Amino acid sequence: MADQLDVPLLTAWLGRAAAAIEAQQGYLSDLDAAIGDGDHGANLARGFKAVMAKLGTPADPAALFRSVGMTLIGTVGGASGPLYGTLFVEMAKAAAGRATLDAAGWHGVLAAGVAGVVARGKAAPGDKTMIDALTPAVAALEAAASLPEALARSAAAAREGAEATAPLVARKGRASYLGERAIGHVDPGATSSAMLLAALAEAAG
Numbered sequence: 001m002a003d004q005l006d007v008p009l010l011t012a013w014l015g016r017a018a019a020a021i022e023a024q025q026g027y028l029s030d031l032d033a034a035i036g037d038g039d040h041g042a043n044l045a046r047g048f049k050a051v052m053a054k055l056g057t058p059a060d061p062a063a064l065f066r067s068v069g070m071t072l073i074g075t076v077g078g079a080s081g082p083l084y085g086t087l088f089v090e091m092a093k094a095a096a097g098r099a100t101l102d103a104a105g106w107h108g109v110l111a112a113g114v115a116g117v118v119a120r121g122k123a124a125p126g127d128k129t130m131i132d133a134l135t136p137a138v139a140a141l142e143a144a145a146s147l148p149e150a151l152a153r154s155a156a157a158a159r160e161g162a163e164a165t166a167p168l169v170a171r172k173g174r175a176s177y178l179g180e181r182a183i184g185h186v187d188p189g190a191t192s193s194a195m196l197l198a199a200l201a202e203a204a205g
Contacts, residue, residue, distance in 0.1 A: 002204040003147050004100035009203060010064050011055065016199035018048035021192065031188040040080060040188040047076035047084070060099055061109075065092035080189065083117050083130065090116030103150040107141040110154075114138055130189035133161040137197050148205045155194070155201040162190035 002009055021028070021044050028041030051071045058064035069088030073081050094112035095101065101109060114134045123129040125136075140157035144150030165187040 004102055005061065005106055005147070005204065006100045007058055007061060007064055010061055011058075013200045013203040014048070014051060014055065014064075014068065016203050017196050018045075018052050020195050020199050021045050021048050024195065028188050028192055031186055031191060034185040036188065037078060039078065040192065043077045043080055044084070044192055047072045047081065050075040060095070060097075061101055062092045062095040062098070065089070065095055065109075079121070080192075083121055083189070086116045086120045087113040087134075103141065103144060103147045106147070106150070107138065110134075110141065111138045128165045128187045128190075130187070130193040132165050132187065133158040133190040133193040133197075136161040137193075148201070151197070151201040151204050155197040158190075158194040158197045162186060162194040165190050 021041070025041030025045040028044065029038050030041075032038050032040035051068050054071050055064065055067055058067055065088045069085045069090075069092060071085075072088065073085030075081065076084060091109045091113035094109045095105075098105060114131070114137075117134065118124070118131060121129065121131070123131045125132055137154040137158035140153040141150045144153050163186060166185060
């Protein structure tokens with residue numbers, strides 16, 4: 001079990017995430033088809049494939065996060081590219097100067113990334129967006145004693161947050177046009193965010 005996130009482990013995480021999103025892209029797009037444009041899975045799978053192709057061997061976590069963010073912004077269509085890209089670009093800023101991240105360090109980095117997404121998308125918890133998975137994921141990092149425990153708790157909180165979007169009325173994005181017709185559908189962005197954090201917990205565990 002890892003007690004620090006370093007470049008090799010973070011690279012392994014991204015590989016797991018890319019594979020999971022590729023395998024689940026049909027599911028993610030089906031979720032999106034119910035309340036959006038129906039292309040979330042395909043767009044994100046294309047983006048993470050490009051991430052892995054361009055990543056190389058970054059010097060430190062900040063360089064890795066920056067590469068991921070800029071690649072996603074350049075290759076993922078719709079709102080997902082700018083939002084996921086902002087997540088990683090802001091994480092890069094918070095990780096500057098650090099060779100590794102312990103549980104507290106990862107908490108600060110992820111919190112900064114999520115704050116960037118909130119600022120860009122103007123979404124809050126309860127709006128039926130990726131923030132509904134990411135906000136509880138950050139909060140769950142605070143109490144854990146070890147990095148693997150922290151990541152496992154964070155992934156579980158993200159999954160629960162994503163599932164809890166089903167009864168919500170969307171207040172942001174294309175889904176907001178549907179009003180109460182969006183009720184009963186899980187948000188695709190929250191679901192892919194939960195997949196991302198699940199992949200990290202698996203890589204570190």
